[in-house]
Amino acid sequence: MKRKVRIGCGAGFSGDRLEPAVILAEKGELDYLVLECLAERTIALAQKRKALDPEKGYDPLLEKRLDLLLPIIKKNNIRLITNMGAANPIAALKKVIEIARSKAISIKVAAIIGDDVYELISGNEIAIETNKPLKDSGQLISANAYLGADAILAALQTDANVIITGRVADPSLFLAPLIHEFNWDINDMQLMGKGTVVGHLLECAGQISGGYFADPIKKLVENMSELGHPFVDVFEDGSAIVSKVKGTGGHIDLATAKEQLLYEVTDPHEYYTPDVIADFTTVCLTDLGEDRVKVTGGGGKNKPSTLKVSVGYKAGFIGEGEISYAGPSAIQRAQLAGEIIKQRLGSTVSDLKIDYIGCSSLHQLSVSDIRGMEPYEIRLRVAGKMKTGEEAARIGEEVEALYTNGPAGGGGVRKYVNEVVGIVSTLINRVEVYHSVIIEES
Structure with missing residues (x-):
């Protein structure tokens, strides 16, 4: 020993x-x-x-x-x-x-x-996080x-x-x-x-x-x-x-x-x-x-x-789109772009989330909280959850359309769809x- x-x-x-x-x-x-x-x-x-x-x-x-x-x-x-x-x-x-x-x-x-x-x-076991049966979370996969x-x-x-x-x-x-x-x-x-x-x-x-x-x-x-x-x-x-x-x-x-x-x-x-x-x-x-x-x-x-x-379960699909704005009024143009997306998608996408990366993406500040901030550049990120990949893809497509259907100066669009695996215990x-x-x- x-x-x-x-x-x-x-x-x-x-x-x-x-x-x-x-x-x-x-x-x-x-x-x-x-x-x-x-x-x-x-x-x-x-x-x-x-x-x-x-x-x-x-x-x-x-x-x-x-x-x-x-x-x-x-x-x-x-x-x-x-x-x-x-x-x-x-x-x-x-x-x-x-x-x-x-x-x-x-x-x-x-x-x-x-x-x-x-x-x-x-599936009838109770999830620690939700206090509801596991099967209520979605289709169990692991x-x-x-x-x-x-x-x-x-x-x-x-x-x-x-x-x-x-x-x-x-x-x-x-x-x-x-x-x-x-x-x-x-x-x-x-x-x-x-x-x-x-x-x-x-x-x-x-x-x-x-x-x-x-x-x-x-x-x-x-x-x-x-x-x-x-x-x-x-x-x-x-x-x-x-x-x-x-x-x-x-x-x-x-x-x-x-x-x-x-x-x-x-x-x-x-x-x-x-x-x-x-x-x-x-x-x-x-x-x-x-x-x-x-x-x-x-x-x-x-x-x-x-x-x-x-326990892993199928939690739908997340569609995402990103676009950047730089220079004077970058935050105001990004906010306008966010409002356009919200009006176009808000009624059809569950859990729609709009982040202004470089200003309020981590601490979730409200529009009123970020007034007075003048960052030189902002990355707008839009994400939402949908049941199918096809539905989720529309989020990135709408962000891409901001090139010519949104505020001036947007660039560097990125769009993608990911299937989500949820976790409960x-x-x-x-x-x-x-x-x-x-x-x-x-």
Whole structure:
């Protein structure tokens, strides 16, 4: 049994940069590398891709990431855990094996399945966000339960070099190797809580290194173009030290760690995961200097009797159109264009939204609020939701018509239509959900 385990986080979302993971694998002296690449919306979109092609549905960057990382993790004896399996962990396993064989790398890959609970959902379950039956949201297309660390443990026990999951709670990706290496009792809620704190601090990768933290005026972070991702040294009592590879950009200190600790935490007394209801209120952070923060405390109670399920549904189509106005009276001309579109489409488009980018697109200021502002340029964006793609396309067409049927000086029109995947959540009894492991070797 190890007395210390080092885990690096090479990705905090699906579109994260590739280079920080490579640096961690090459120079971080890791035991484990975690790539956390899944969110509520991304798994629903992955289900759409799988429906179109049964060999797809895994993370779009899986091939690029593994092509770079497989030789390094094999050389440095690093085990990789990732949720890039998304909606299709088995297809992801096959793709990783294919990459390994093309490079003559001998590895064992484990895929964890069981999070797809679509067949268990009737539609009568109550959505957490709306307090109405799921079926009221629209046609359901996916349902994925958040599995916990226990689902990963069986894969770890196979000595697999690469472990691929679908929907697993983010902190569980980090907690599982700690349970495995330290032989922790999964019913020891204090240890489960401490391990969950560690996982939560690392799960967003570059955020704790100063990425999402940075503000060039109030919170200066140096060398962000080479932002390093974090790793953590965890000890058998659950204490830990968060750091990053020397020479990489960004920084880790009390401020970045505190922001990440509270990220997406609505109740620090009760942070629900499949493994534990964690208590963050007793966490103590100590700045050790040189991009090192010590983490102690934390705990938890109980293992929830239910699992959260992320449910995707067809939510219609969004049509969009954009056009720019610049120079004197740019805002007034953009407002006139917006009024023209509202009069032409207002009665036929649901949820019509008109933004004046550069003036009121983020804070939703009213026309009266923006009087007196004289921006030099404005980008008008019009968007609305319709039942069909054909109906949604009319929004962009009307914006394009502003070239000669609207105010003077409009240019740079862009129009597009996107099918919308909506997301709601519900709860399912955890005893209904079964997971299993599939193994293949190259």
